[in-house]
Amino acid sequence: MFDYHGVKWKKKRLKMLRLDGYKCQVAKMYGGNEEANTVHHIYPADEYPQYAWCDWNLISVSQKGHNKLENRQTGELTELGKMLQERTIPGVDWRKARRKKQIPPR
Template sequence: MNGFHKTTKWKRKRVKILRRDEYRCQESKRYGKTEPATTVHHIYPIELYPELALTDWNLLSLSARKHNAMHIRDSHELTELGKYWQERVKDKFEEWREKQIGRYSTED
């Protein structure tokens, strides 16, 4: 766990997301199964996109088992399942990215 995950902002956001998802694993829910969620996953990894660390659409409630299936722990590389969830929020990511590009291009 890095320092970010110990912050009050993250702890509050984590609870908010778990409540939003009714403490249910969203990956299991896709298959009509109920599994308790104990982890909140960053769909676009915090290591690559720290600006999205507290963005609701980038956060997903998962069971520990399903969270481990999202990325390879040693490399932080996403698995196919992790990439699937990125595809699901791709429109929101692209919208965010366009705003970032627009903000930087108007600063000149």
């Protein structure tokens, strides 16, 4: 089971929150603006331990956003969580891809 209380995770969590500007990326997908306080594994750490520490597999979310991605009772991904997983290509940094799309061509 993944250790969410260890020093390594706490440092990684802060890095990801800073990287995403402490903004919920789920809310952002829908034009919203919420503060992020949680980091979600797009590919669950227990099922995909090889991706547990990869930046591309981590996304900053609010508690509300996290609840939209994962059933908090069972730990299973919701339909939105599964869709996000299907759209996330292992090894591809979705943050960089998103930034490239926002830069207008010259």
